[in-house]
Amino acid sequence: MANYSVRNQVAIISLCSPPVNALSSDVRRGILDSLKKAEQDVKVAAIVICGEGRTFCVGADITEFKSEFKTFPNLFELVDILESSPKPIVAAIHGHAFGGGLEVALACHYRVALSSAKLALPEVKLGILPGAGGTQRLPRLIGIDSSMQWIAFGDEYSAQIAANIGIIDRIFPSNADILESAVQYAQSIIGKSLINRRVSKLPVKDASKVSHIMEKYKQIVGKKSRGAIAPMVCLEAIKHAALLPYVEGMKKERMGIEALMGSDQSKSLIYMFFAERQVRNWTIPGTGINSKNTKPIKVEKVAVIGLGTMGRGIVLSLLKAGIKHVSVMELNKTARENGLLFIKNILEGYAARGTISETQKRSMVDALKPVSNFEMLKDTDLVIEAVFESMSIKKDIFAKLGQVCKPSAVLATNTSALDVDEIAMVTPKPKQVVGMHFFAPAHVMKLLENVRGSKSSPQVIATAMNMGQRMGKVTVLVGNCHGFVGNRMFRHYTVETDFMLEEGAYPEQVDTVLKKFGFAMGRYQVGDLSGNDIGYRMRTKFEMTNKQQPPGAPERER
Numbered sequence: 195m196a197n198y199s200v201r202n203q204v205a206i207i208s209l210c211s212p213p214v215n216a217l218s219s220d221v222r223r224g225i226l227d228s229l230k231k232a233e234q235d236v237k238v239a240a241i242v243i244c245g246e247g248r249t250f251c252v253g254a255d256i257t258e259f260k261s262e263f264k265t266f267p268n269l270f271e272l273v274d275i276l277e278s279s280p281k282p283i284v285a286a287i288h289g290h291a292f293g294g295g296l297e298v299a300l301a302c303h304y305r306v307a308l309s310s311a312k313l314a315l316p317e318v319k320l321g322i323l324p325g326a327g328g329t330q331r332l333p334r335l336i337g338i339d340s341s342m343q344w345i346a347f348g349d350e351y352s353a354q355i356a357a358n359i360g361i362i363d364r365i366f367p368s369n370a371d372i373l374e375s376a377v378q379y380a381q382s383i384i385g386k387s388l389i390n391r392r393v394s395k396l397p398v399k400d401a402s403k404v405s406h407i408m409e410k411y412k413q414i415v416g417k418k419s420r421g422a423i424a425p426m427v428c429l430e431a432i433k434h435a436a437l438l439p440y441v442e443g444m445k446k447e448r449m450g451i452e453a454l455m456g457s458d459q460s461k462s463l464i465y466m467f468f469a470e471r472q473v474r475n476w477t478i479p480g481t482g483i484n485s486k487n488t489k490p491i492k493v494e495k496v497a498v499i500g501l502g503t504m505g506r507g508i509v510l511s512l513l514k515a516g517i518k519h520v521s522v523m524e525l526n527k528t529a530r531e532n533g534l535l536f537i538k539n540i541l542e543g544y545a546a547r548g549t550i551s552e553t554q555k556r557s558m559v560d561a562l563k564p565v566s567n568f569e570m571l572k573d574t575d576l577v578i579e580a581v582f583e584s585m586s587i588k589k590d591i592f593a594k595l596g597q598v599c600k601p602s603a604v605l606a607t608n609t610s611a612l613d614v615d616e617i618a619m620v621t622p623k624p625k626q627v628v629g630m631h632f633f634a635p636a637h638v639m640k641l642l643e644n645v646r647g648s649k650s651s652p653q654v655i656a657t658a659m660n661m662g663q664r665m666g667k668v669t670v671l672v673g674n675c676h677g678f679v680g681n682r683m684f685r686h687y688t689v690e691t692d693f694m695l696e697e698g699a700y701p702e703q704v705d706t707v708l709k710k711f712g713f714a715m716g717r718y719q720v721g722d723l724s725g726n727d728i729g730y731r732m733r734t735k736f737e738m739t740n741k742q743q744p745p746g747a748p749e750r751e752r
């Protein structure tokens with residue numbers, strides 16, 4: 195749906211489809227009907243398209259993909275109708291202009307945005323390409339090179355970056371009223387020629403360099419998006435913008451999206467998109483307790499115990515989440531020094547690449563508080579233990595934490611398989627204990643498995659879930675059983691790869707095939723990173739490794 199009103203010669207078309215103004219068929223129809231009204235009204239001299247609520251528009255409605263091409267106007271028809279309007283149209287962007295939302299904005303004659311707005315063409319992350327002119331209009335505005343960067347990786351950019359490269363015409367402060375500012379802007383452009391404002395009519399500036407740029411991105415995409423089909427199809431579509439007239443380029447873009455939509459890769463990525471959102475709505479089966487009716491405990495001070503591979507990654511995740519007080523406890527002096535150095539080097543790297551500013555880097559370093567004894571953790575809100583995977587060591591630590599930490603402190607164990615209830619029982623308040631199972635390297639991997647012990651209180655669970663979301667993790671609540679969910683799934687994968695070793699393959703051969711298929715790391719590389727000894731200890735503990743078996747006995751018999 196879209197609402198229509200007129201203010202001082204300016205027609206306002208506001209997208210109204212909470213929560214994110216996705217371009218469903220109703221919204222597209224609403225825009226078209228409003229546009230007709232504005233064009234027919236002689237008192238209207240300019241048009242503003244904006245979004246109601248928290249955002250401008252996040253793109254096509256993913257739930258309607260199956261019928262996307264069937265209902266008029268579909269998005270690729272709508273953008274051409276908008277661009278050919280005889281009255282100037284200004285896109286007023288706040289929140290997000292993503293995917294089809296940005297493509298609508300590119301079809302408008304002017305684009306203004308709040309400085310806090312974010313822009314992206316993230317279709318590639320759904321296994322498709324921008325199919326409403328994005329691959330044809332963006333290169334005409336910002337060139338082939340930047341377009342390949344934006345479209346083949348789908349990352350989001352700030353309004354300021356978008357303004358610097360020519361997508362946004364005017365930025366307003368983040369606290370400005372976007373609609374009021376856009377209406378004033380629209381009044382200022384009334385009567386101006388639209389000749390250079392229709393992006394599809396512009397030439398592509400760096401068109402002559404397309405082959406060279408294409409080669410560069412093919413190399414990058416081949417490494418960064420191994421096995422993914424959509425990024426290469428995106429590059430091809432952008433190449434056509436340089437080589438073909440707009441109308442022909444659009445035909446190629448359409449062929450690209452039709453080929454990708456409905457592919458297994460796209461179906462899986464769309465499934466993931468919704469699944470990642472669904473897990474935020476956690477529930478404790480059979481109790482009526484859920485994310486909606488349980489509040490997390492306020493967490494300002496966090497401590498991490500252990501600065502090995504996992505601990506370092508967890509500390510970095512907390513710093514990136516903006517936690518201002520992260521105590522790090524590692525009794526071994528060399529491990530402590532190495533760990534802190536590792537963390538600082540990673541932060542330096544982020545700052546050098548521009549992922550964080552120098553000021554953010556300094557405040558993250560300031561947030562690091564090395565501590566040398568348990569007493570120093572007494573006013574910590576959340577402690578995450580990330581030491582060696584040994585029940586006796588963990589029990590020892592939790593017994594001490596139970597003595598020194600304040601009663602409301604949440605005590606989390608980063609175990610990958612151990613019984614959270616057994617750990618909790620050594621503390622005076624087992625309801626404060628929960629599992630937070632990170633995956634190595636914890637500052638990179640998006641998955642966090644929070645383990646609900648039989649005594650964990652709803653508030654403690656809510657706190658762990660909330661902290662995961664603050665860290666930007668896909669945070670899943672699971673029950674307490676051997677290997678939880680992640681490692682139970684991973685086990686089937688490792689069993690099959692281990693069969694291959696038994697049948698004569700080398701670990702590096704197995705890894706090469708897996709990486710070629712699209713895995714970021716091979717299975718044996720993962721083992722080296724997280725420590726093969728951990729798996730060995732688990733198997734031994736559960737008597738799955740029978741030392742009486744002769745060498746060469748297949749894994750299923752060991």
Ligand SMILES: CCC[C@H](O)CC(=O)SCCNC(=O)CCNC(=O)[C@H](O)C(C)(C)COP(=O)([O-])OP(=O)([O-])OC[C@H]1O[C@@H](n2cnc3c(N)ncnc32)[C@H](O)[C@@H]1OP(=O)([O-])[O-]
Binds near residue numbers: 269290
């Ligand atoms: C021909 C077509 C060509 C075109 O090029 C194709 C496209 O545009 S493809 C599209 C290209 N665009 C994209 O890929 C952008 C996809 N969206 C995003 O990346 C994030 O939503 C965004 C970062 C924008 C906001 O993050 P946030 O503030 O944390 O908010 P949130 O993420 O929690 O979402 C809130 C609710 O909205 C739901 N929902 C969201 N988007 C869509 C959608 N497009 N559709 C339907 N639903 C959508 C989401 O499931 C959730 O529902 P629930 O029931 O409450 O769980």
